[in-house]
Amino acid sequence: MIRNISVIGSGTMGNGIAHTFAQHGFQVSLIDISENALNQALITIGKNLDRQVSKGTLTPEEKEHTLKNITPYTAFEEGVAMADLVVEAATENTELKLRIFKDLDTFAPESAILASNTSSISITQIAAVTKRGDKVIGMHFMNPVPVMKLVEVIRGYATSDETTQLVMSISAQLQKTPVEVNDYPGFVANRILMPMINEAIYTLYEGVAGVQEIDTVMKLGMAHPMGPLQLADFIGLDVCLAILKVLHDGFGNPKYAPCPLLVNMVTAGRKGVKTGEGFYQYTAGSKDIVVSDKFKKS
Known part of the structure; x- marks a missing residue:
């Protein structure tokens, strides 16, 4: 059962992904090397939740519950230690993503699914630096994440059917529409x-x-x-x-x-x-x- 989510990167996409998972009852560890970036991310999430409250799509109690579901971390190892699913949302840089996934393979639980929010970089290439290629997948959210309904679910060469179906199901739990695509440059979007x-x-x-x-x-x-x-x-x-x-x-x-x-x-x-x-x-x-x-x- 997927309950604990770790999100790597607290920028525009990362804080939107954290917001969305937390709003739907998941426990979220939001990880960034910069404490200032994490603080700003929490402020941004709070403002976006306030906007939802003002529109009547969220109650004040649901806003507070969402914020309580998010725990910030600057320590990478600590932030992924309990993860059932990790969603990497770092800068769109191949070398950086490969380095992150090598570390995730070391520090995240062996059972954890490792997903990337990459918008174009090969999931197969990312998976190749891990020892769990069957559990590596793409979850390409659209910006702004709390609003946009699409999630491109990208299967790498080694991604298993089980991992794919689980991520499709989780995406649906977020009230998103998941679309399964294969791993070629740029995917579909x-x-x-x-x-x-x-x-x-x-x-x-x-x-x-x-x-x-x-x-x-x-x-x-x-x-x-x-x-x-x-x-x-x-x-x-x-x-x-x-x-x-x-x-x-x-x-x-x-x-x-x-x-x-x-x-x-x-x-x-x-x-x-x-x-x-x-x-x-x-x-x-x-x-x-x-x-x-x-x-x-x-």
Whole structure:
């Protein structure tokens, strides 16, 4: 029976995953090397729970119960010692994830399932650094985790049927819709989404249309809730670039080559919402969407 969940990483995805498991009655160990990051994560979770209370989807008592279900840890070994399921939500960096899974194989109970929230990195490659390949799987949540219903459940080459079915069942317990996919670069979501975002950036780069025009066409013409350039800012341009590189390296197909404009923006530190500027400019406390000065028409 899965009751104890360890979440590695307390950033946007990690705190959302911790929030979601805790809200559904699981005991959650939230692990990060930074105490400040953990404190900020708990503040963020509290604010998101307050938003649910204000909307009437959660009671004040349920909010308090959710927070009590989360215990922060800076000590990795201590945080995973009782885990039935570990969900790694660290930065989308292959070397970092491989290092984490080597440590998890050492410190987590032998019976524990080890899952990665990776959006593109091979589950088979991650599993290969452990001695429990049958218990390694992908759980790719969507952002914002407490709101979005999809979980991509990715089977590595060695992932067992038992592990897959258990993770599918757990995802359903979180009131998510799990979709089983196989382990190829980008899985399903990002194999389709990232080329679209990349093509939107190329459309801007080649002067076909401006930022708002491109996003408006996709929102009104294709009924997307958010245009591809705004979505790229929201995801993080550095994350988009990393995923495109995985697709390009994995398939060796030039159609996945990142647009030079995207590469230059990430190199310049303009990574979207997280840095305050990408294709749009973002001001703390403001919901206004303003095109970056770099892309405003003269």
